[in-house]
Amino acid sequence: MSSIAFQLLINGLIAGAIYALVASGFSLIYSTNKFIHFAHGAVIAFSAYVLYFLFSILGINFGFSVVLAIIFASLLGYLLDIAVYKQLRKKKTSSVILLIASVGLLILLESLILLLFGADVKTIGFIKGSKGMEFLGAIITPLQIFIIITSIILLAGLFLFMKKTKLGKAMRAVSDNKDVAEIVGISSEKIYSWSFIIGSAIAGIAAILIGLEQNLEPTMGTNLMIKGFAAAIIGGIGSVHGAVLGAFLLGIVENFGIWYLPSGYKDAIAFVLLFIFLLFRPQGILRIKRRAEK
Amino acid sequence: MMKKQNKIYLVIGIVVVVLIAAIVIFSNQQSEEEVIKIGAILPLSGSNAVYGQEIQNAIELAREEINSEGGINGKVLKIIYEDDQADPKMGTNSMQKLVNVEKVFVVLGSWASGSVVASAPIAEENQVIVLASAISPLITDAGDYIFRMQPSAIFYTSKSTELLRKEGFSTAAIIYINNEFGVGLKNAFISDFESRGGDIISVEAYEQGASDFRTQLTKIKDKNPEIVFIPGYQDTVDVIKQMKELGIECKILAGPPFESQSSIEKLGNMADGVLYAYHFVAGKNDTKSQQYEQAYLEKYGVPTGGFAPLMYDGTYIIANALKKCGEETSCIKKELYSTEYNGVTGKVTFDENGDPLIPIVIKTVKNGKFVPYNK
Numbered sequence: 001m002s003s004i005a006f007q008l009l010i011n012g013l014i015a016g017a018i019y020a021l022v023a024s025g026f027s028l029i030y031s032t033n034k035f036i037h038f039a040h041g042a043v044i045a046f047s048a049y050v051l052y053f054l055f056s057i058l059g060i061n062f063g064f065s066v067v068l069a070i071i072f073a074s075l076l077g078y079l080l081d082i083a084v085y086k087q088l089r090k091k092k093t094s095s096v097i098l099l100i101a102s103v104g105l106l107i108l109l110e111s112l113i114l115l116l117f118g119a120d121v122k123t124i125g126f127i128k129g130s131k132g133m134e135f136l137g138a139i140i141t142p143l144q145i146f147i148i149i150t151s152i153i154l155l156a157g158l159f160l161f162m163k164k165t166k167l168g169k170a171m172r173a174v175s176d177n178k179d180v181a182e183i184v185g186i187s188s189e190k191i192y193s194w195s196f197i198i199g200s201a202i203a204g205i206a207a208i209l210i211g212l213e214q215n216l217e218p219t220m221g222t223n224l225m226i227k228g229f230a231a232a233i234i235g236g237i238g239s240v241h242g243a244v245l246g247a248f249l250l251g252i253v254e255n256f257g258i259w260y261l262p263s264g265y266k267d268a269i270a271f272v273l274l275f276i277f278l279l280f281r282p283q284g285i286l287r288i289k290r291r292a293e294k
Numbered sequence: 295m296m297k298k299q300n301k302i303y304l305v306i307g308i309v310v311v312v313l314i315a316a317i318v319i320f321s322n323q324q325s326e327e328e329v330i331k332i333g334a335i336l337p338l339s340g341s342n343a344v345y346g347q348e349i350q351n352a353i354e355l356a357r358e359e360i361n362s363e364g365g366i367n368g369k370v371l372k373i374i375y376e377d378d379q380a381d382p383k384m385g386t387n388s389m390q391k392l393v394n395v396e397k398v399f400v401v402l403g404s405w406a407s408g409s410v411v412a413s414a415p416i417a418e419e420n421q422v423i424v425l426a427s428a429i430s431p432l433i434t435d436a437g438d439y440i441f442r443m444q445p446s447a448i449f450y451t452s453k454s455t456e457l458l459r460k461e462g463f464s465t466a467a468i469i470y471i472n473n474e475f476g477v478g479l480k481n482a483f484i485s486d487f488e489s490r491g492g493d494i495i496s497v498e499a500y501e502q503g504a505s506d507f508r509t510q511l512t513k514i515k516d517k518n519p520e521i522v523f524i525p526g527y528q529d530t531v532d533v534i535k536q537m538k539e540l541g542i543e544c545k546i547l548a549g550p551p552f553e554s555q556s557s558i559e560k561l562g563n564m565a566d567g568v569l570y571a572y573h574f575v576a577g578k579n580d581t582k583s584q585q586y587e588q589a590y591l592e593k594y595g596v597p598t599g600g601f602a603p604l605m606y607d608g609t610y611i612i613a614n615a616l617k618k619c620g621e622e623t624s625c626i627k628k629e630l631y632s633t634e635y636n637g638v639t640g641k642v643t644f645d646e647n648g649d650p651l652i653p654i655v656i657k658t659v660k661n662g663k664f665v666p667y668n669k
Contacts, residue, residue: 004516007540011508018506119339120347121528123560132539139540214505215532215560217341223503255509263510264472264499 003137008255010138013148016251018210020151020244022228023235024158025202027243029077030232031175032188032195035095038102039080041221041228042109043200047073047207048216049113052122062126070204077200080105081193089192106221113218122216147209154202155244162240171195175238230274236284245285249273330365330616331372332400333392335409340379341503341528344554345405345601349427350375351594352602353402356609359589366616374398378409380502380527382474385409389416399623400612402605403427407474414440421623423630425608427601429550430478434647439623441630441648443604443639444550450571451482453654454547457569457667458521459490463545467496467519469510469533471526479525479549495519500529507533508540515542525549531560538564545569553600553657553664565659572657574600574639575666586638604652607637 026040050072054065084101132141162168173181174191182188210224227250235246250270257269277284334353336346357371365371374396376388385404392398393416400423404410407430417424418437426433426442429450433442458466466487470476476499484494496517498510511533514522522537522544524530530548537546548570558565576587576597586606590598611633612626619625635642643651658667 004512007512008509011506011512014508015506114339119343120556121341128562131541141539215341219340223505258509259513262499263513264501266504266509267501 004259006136007138008259009252010135010140010144012252012255013248014140014144014251015255016231016248017144017148017151018206018213018224018247019227019231019250020154020247021147021202021206021209022224023231023243023247024151024154024240025199025206026225026228027232027235027238027240028158028171028202029195029199031238031240032171032191033085033098034175034238035085035098036102036229037199038099038225038229039105039109039221040077040199040203041223041225042106042113043073043076043080043203043221044207044210044224045216045218045221046076046109046113047204048124048211048220049117049122051208051211052124052216053117055126056122056124066208069208070201073204073207074197074201077196077203078193081196085196086189086192089189106225110218110221117216117218119218124211124216127212143209143212147213150205150209151244151247154205155241158240158244167191167194227270230270233274234277234284236286239284239286242284242286249285328369329372330369330621331374331396331398332402332612332616333374333376333396333398334402335376335378335385335388335392335404335413336402337380337405337409338375338377340381342380342406342551344528344556345551345599346377346380348554348599348602349403349405349605351590352598352604352606353609355586355589355593356606356613360610360613366613367620371613371616373402378404378406380404380406380409382406382408382412385413386416389413393417393420393422399423399621400425400616400626402608402612405601407433407478410440410442411436411474423612423623423626425612425630427604427608428475430474431482432474432478434649438648439627441644441650443608443642443650443652444601445573445652445654446649447478447482448486449652449654450550450573451479451486453656454569454571455483455486455490455492457656458487458547459492463492463520465493465495465517465519466521466523467498467514467517468494468523468525469498469500469507469514470524471502471529472499473502475527475549476525480523483523483525500526500533502527502529504529505532507536511537511540511542515540519544521545521547523547527551528554528556531557534561534564534568550600555596555599558659558662558664563662565662567658569656569658569667571654572600572664573652573654574603575655575657576600576664582636583638603638607635607639607642610637611635611642 029037047069051065051069054060054068055062088098127143132139170186170191173186174188178188231247231250232243235242253273254266254270258266336349337343338346360371378385378388392401402425405427407428410426410428411432414436418439424440427444429444429447431446434446468480470480496514500507524533530552546568548568550572552570553572587598615626615629618629633644639652656667657664
C-alpha cells in the first residue's frame with residue numbers, strides 16, 4: 001500500500017513539475033504586465049515544434065537545437081509584446097482587451113502551427129521509451145527526474161532573481177506600483193519587455209521538456225494553459241515562486257484524489273481545488289505577509 | 295470633379311455586382327444540372343487526423359473511380375468535407391452546416407462514435423441519410439436513417455473475450471477513453487468477459503486529450519491483472535508507453551484504432567504482441583481487394599489502413615443507391631436496407647438497425663507488422 005502512495009506522490013510531482021514549467025513563466029509575465037497572457041501556452045507549443053523541426057527534421061545537433069528553441073521562444077514572446085501588446089498599451093486599453101488579444105494570439109499561433117506542421121501528432125524521439133528506474137519502490141524515468149529538478153531550480157532561481165538582481169528588483173517595483181517605479185527612473189515599458197523575454201525563455205525550457213515527455217499537437221498550448229493557469233491562481237497570481245508551489249500542490253492533490261475516486265474526476269478535482277482557493281484564499285498560498293502589511 | 299469620380303465608382307460598382315451575380319447564377323445553374331453533392335464528416339485535424347485522412351483518401355479514391363465511370367447517371371459526384379476533430383460538439387456543428395447550409399441529403403461519417411451519436415438526431419429529424427464508420431453500440435438505435443459501415447462494439451469484444459478465456463486469461467483491468475467510443479467498448483467487454491467467467495478487477499478512465507495516465511496505471515498495477523484492455527484512440531500509444539515505463543508487463547488488448555502505422559512508428563518494438571480485434575485484413579486473395587490496395591498504394595504512396603476500406607465500400611454503396619433513387623432519401627434508405635454489395639471488406643449487408651455484418655478477426659503486431667493472430 002505504501003508503495004502505491006509513494007508512486008502516486010512521484011506521479012503528482014511529475015505532473016506538478018510540468019504545470020510549474022508552464023505556470024512560472026506565465027506568472028512572471030503577469031506580475032509586471034498585470035494581464036493574463038494566454039498566448040503563453042502557444043509560445044510553448046510553437047517552441048516545441050521548432051525543436052521538433054530543428055532536431056527531428058533538419059537533424060541539427062540536439063544541444064544546439066535546444067539552445068535555438070529557447071532563443072526562439074524568447075524572441076517570439078518579445079515580438080508578441082512589441083507587435084501587439086505594446087500597441088494596445090499605447091492606446092491605454094484596459095487589461096480585459098489585452099486578455100482578449102492574448103486569446104486571439106493563442107488561436108492565431110495554434111492555427112499557424114497547424115498550417116506549418118499539419119494536424120497529426122509529432123514525437124521528438126530523442127529519448128526512447130523504456131522501463132523507468134526503481135526508486136524506493138516507485139518508478140520514475142531519468143527525464144522525469146530531470147523535469148522535477150529543473151522546476152525546483154526554476155523555483156529557487158526565480159526567487160533569487162526577483163530578490164537579488166537589479167532587473168528583478170525593478171520588476172518587483174513595477175509590479176507593486178508602476179507609477180512610483182517610473183518616478184524613481186524605472187522604464188515600465190522596458191520592464192514589460194524584459195518580463196516577456198525572460199518569461200518566454202522559461203516557456204522555451206518548458207517546451208523542450210514537455211516536448212520530450214509528451215507528444216506534440218497544435219492544440220497542446222491550450223491544454224497546458226488550463227492547468228498552468230489554475231496552478232498560477234492557486235499559488236497566488238503574480239507570485240512567481242507561488243506559482244511553482246501551486247503547480248506542485250495541484251499535481252499532487254489531483255493524483256492522490258483519484259486514488260479512491262474514479263479516475264474520470266481528475267480534472268474535476270483540479271478545479272474544485274481552484275474554487276476552494278478562489279473562495280477561501282484568493283490571495284494564493286504565499287500572499288500572507290503582503291496582505292498583513294497592507 | 296468629385297461628382298465625375300463618384301460616377302466612375304458607381305459604374306465600376308454596378309459592373310462588379312452584375313459580374314458577381316452572373317457568376318453566381320451561372321455556376322448555380324451548372325451545379326444543379328451536373329453535380330450531385332453529398333457531405334462527409336471526418337476528424338481531419340487534431341490527434342485523430344490519421345484516421346480521418348485515411349478515410350478521406352479512400353472516399354476520394356472511390357469518388358474519382360465513380361466519376362471516371364460516368365458518375366451518378368451522368369452527374370458528377372461531389373463531396374463536401376467537414377472536420378469534426380473527433381469531437382461531438384464540432385460533429386453537431388458540422389452536421390448542422392451540411393444539413394442546413396449545404397442542404398446535402400447524404401452524409402458519410404463521422405469516424406468518432408461521440409460525434410455520430412451527438413449529430414445523428416439532426417440528420418434523423420431532417421431525413422438525411424448517415425453512413426457512419428463508428429463503433430458505439432448506441433448507434434444501433436440512433437435512428438432509421440442512420441447506417442454505419444463499422445460493426446458494433448459487441449462484435450469486437452465477443453471475439454476478443456472468447457480468445458482470452460480460451461487462452462486461460464481470467465483477470466482483466468480496463469483503462470478506457472471517457473467518450474462514447476471508450477465507454478461502448480468498455481461496457482461490452484465487461485459484460486462479455488464476465489459472462490464467460492472472467493473477472494474484471496480494475497476499471498479506470500481518462501479524458502480525451504489527456505497525456506498523463508500514470509496514476510490510473512499505478513492503481514491497475516497494484517491489482518496485478520493478467521490482461522489490460524485499452525479501448526482508446528491514438529492515445530493508446532501513450533498509455534502503452536507509460537505502462538512499460540511503470541513496469542507493467544502483462545498482456546495488452548487494444549481497441550481497433552490501434553492499427554495505424556503511427557502506432558508502430560511511435561512504439562517501436564513495444565508494439566510487439568499487442569492484441570486487438572479488427573474488421574479488416576490486408577492482402578486478401580480476391581481481385582477486388584487487390585485492385586483496391588494497389589490503387590490506394592499508387593495514389594497515396596502508403597498502404598491502406600483498416601478504416602479506409604470500410605468507407606471505400608461505403609462510398610460505392612451510396613453511389614449505387616443514388617443511381618437508383620436520385621435525391622429521394624426514403625428510396626435511398628430502402629435501397630440501403632436491402633443492400634447486398636460485394637466489396638473490399640467482403641459481402642456487405644445491413645441488418646434492420648442499419649448495422650453491417652462484417653467478420654471480426656483477432657490481430658497482433660509481429661516484427662513491426664499488423665498480422666492475424668494465431669497461436
